[in-house]
Amino acid sequence: MRLTQDLELFPENSVTQFLFKDVTNSAELRQMAIDGEISCALINPSMILDTFQILIAANKAVHLQNIGKMKTRSLYSEIIFNLSPTNNISDAFKKFGISDNDNAVLIVLVHKKDNLNKEDILCKVKGEQIPADHISSLSDTAQIKKLYKVTPQEEKCGSVLDAIVCRMATKDVL
Amino acid sequence: MADMDSAKNRYLSEYLHKALMIKQGAEARVYRGTFLGKSAIIKERFHKLYRHPAVDEKLRRRRTTQEVRSILRCRKAGINTPVVYFVDYTTHCIFLEDITGSKTVKEHIVSAQASGHHIKSLCALADKIGQVLAQMHDEDVIHGDLTTSNMLLVKDAKDVKLVLIDFGLSYISALSEDKGVDMYVLEKAFLSTHPNTEALFERLLKSYTASSRKAPSVIKKLDEVRLRGRKRSMVG
Amino acid sequence: MTVVIGFEGSANKIGIGIVRDGEVLSNPRRTYITPPGQGFLPSETAKHHRSVILTVLQEALDEAGLKPADVDCVAYTKGPGMGAPLVIVALVARTVAQLWEKPLVGVNHCIGHIEMGRLVTGARNPTVLYVSGGNTQVIAYSERRYRIFGETIDIAVGNCLDRFARVIKISNDPSPGYNIEQMAKKGKQYVELPYTVKGMDVSFSGILSYIEEVAHKMLSSGQCSAEDLCFSLQETVFSMLVEITERAMAHCGSQEVLIVGGVGCNLRLQEMMGVMCEERGAQLFATDERFCIDNGAMIAQAGWEMFRVGQTTELADSWITQRYRTDEVDVAWRD
Secondary structure, X not given: OOEEEEOOXXXXXXXXXXXXXXXXXXXXXXXXXXXXXXXXXXXXXXXXXXXXXXXXXXXXXXXXXXOOOOOOOOHHHHHHHHHOOOOOHHHHHHHHEOOOOOXXXXXXXXXXXXXXXXXXXXOOOXXXXXXXXXXXXXXXXXXXXXXHOOOHHHHOOOOHHHHHHHHHHHHHHO | OHHHHOHHHHHHHHHHHXXXXXXXXXXXXXXXXXXXXXXXXXXXOOOOOOOOHHHHHHHHHHHHHHXXXXXXXXXXXXXXXXXXXXXXXXXXXXXXXXXXXXXXXXXXXXXXXXXXXXXXXXXXXXXXXXXXXXXXXXXXXXXXXXXXXXXXXXXXXXXXXXXXXXXXXXXXXXXXXXXXXXHHHHHHHHHHHOOOOHHHHHHHHHHHHHHOOOHHHHHHHHHHHHXXXXXXXXXX | OOEEEEEEOOOOEEEEEEEEOOEEEEOOEEEOXXXXXXXXXXXXXXXXXXXXXXXXXXXXXXXXXXXXXXXXXXEEEEEOOOHHHHHHHHHHHHHHHHHHOOOEEEEEHHHHHHHHHHHHHOOOOOEEEEXXXXXXXXXXXXXXXXXXXXXXXXXXXXXXXXXXXXHOOOOOOOOHHHHHHHHHOOOOOXXXXXXXXXXXXXXXXXXXXXXXXXHHHHHHOOOOOHHHHHHHHHHHHHHHHHHHHHHHHHHHOOOEEEEEOHHHHOHHHHHHHHHHHHHHOOEEEEOOHHHHOOOHHHHHHHHHHHHHOOOOXXXXXOOXXXXXXXXXXXXXXXX
């Protein structure tokens, strides 16, 4: 169900993703995250095409935390910010964070390799867990292409995921 | 390596230590490693100890930035270049898609020539290169280091793709002069690497000209730059 | 044993050297020095060469302890270079060849530098950086040609340095480049200058026009010293030269570098190139001012190689040319 990937660059760290559908308490979860009751990134799955997109954002967040150059206050908010193609922080939260009415959520945890503390978060989600790599069944490709401004031309030389990843990786120098 | 030793960059140096170095170029070491579960190419612009630290830092920063900018600009226009996965601006390292099953245009031409194939067998390739470069110049991307080693060939199901790499010396310019010099750099690299390919390069230029409205003024500049080379008096 | 006498005068030096099977027997030289702020003009340089050439010829023979009858071949610079001085030197070479009844051989000046560098340093198949007042080239040998992999797309590095020296009135004695080098040692502050590498080519005109524009302002406002400018200019242009040399080495898979030409005696350039070579596990070969700077022996040495493989120049073909590319020469003496 869940998907765990080691960050090769930061070997003591791993990223784990959990995907839920038919979620009924998004507002509550969001509030808990804001209050620091749960420590994770709550992401709107409709804007995610592939779990690789999350890994790219998480790796960059850990790197920026390491060198003390994060643009936001925490590692998890930094992951959400890194998903965005622009440098507008509140915009990034609106698009990639969950909203009170969302009925699906992707939960992202960055943790020490053999130390995944998932229970206290997972037990709070009222919804059905599905395999994380089924994310594409929830993604809104048209919205994603629009947000990242992926043109038909660009799809000639690669996938939409490639286009997204490139924008995320290079947004700080554009 | 002062900055590689500092705690901040410890992770990268340990990671590269385990990766496989596949090339030491003039300004970058190129590695193959695993990144987020995928095979990746890592390009590290290391310190060049021969130059003044201020020059060194300026060049490494500028080239890393220009490389990813130009790659993105090309991809947006549908020109094949590797996907950028991650950029570390503190160590000037770029993590790129590993173009698997590829060979360089240089290798392709050398082996075609060695096996006695007639130059005609390479015409389609010359056409393709001309086309892609015209498209790149139409996007105002100046590659800055066009050689047959910086172009990869990848066979996919339908046809052969041409992938442009190594944009470290690239920049954005709409000037025909800059595009002309870009083609001049390629011409010299092409002809010095592959003896007796003048006709093939002519063919490439013809395809370039046919592929872009702006090409005639670029070719005119190319002629001027060539002439400058030949006319230079070279006193002393 | 084969004895060749070489005549060189393509720029502001006039030199005559005698070489016998790889041994330099004599190599006297004179330099035409102009006042600070002035470059050398062709007609005046030719006048200078004409006034001293016979004295230099006598010195070359005396120092070598040879008579004209001992000489087997007369080599002269066919080009590239300044027209008027080339004509003077070719005229004298042609005359002595007829008087002594010896064959003539016209030599490419750049090839002279390369062959002399190989002789003096023992480098076998180096990537050559040829840097002087009129040339900036990265050269490597393949298939009977010295092929130019990289070069300047506008002015030569030596020309850039000389013209900078004129802007801030640095003495031309013994040479502007030497004086810039000495001043640069006292420079402390690095002033950022444009840096232009295009593939294996370089461009210096942008740096020159930038520094021409800002030099006086920066100096008069005390923002930096003349020494700082010398230092910064050297650091910038030499970095560019080392970079394109390394690019050519990576391209050709070469493990040797040879620096030739007048700018090649600059010790800072040699030091930087040495560091680059060490990093690559390559070997650096450089010469001192006796052979880096234009001289007669280098023409004699290239002439000796050419004469050995039967490349001589008929009297009717013994003209000179201001433009003569390194890669035009059939290098029949190497394999």
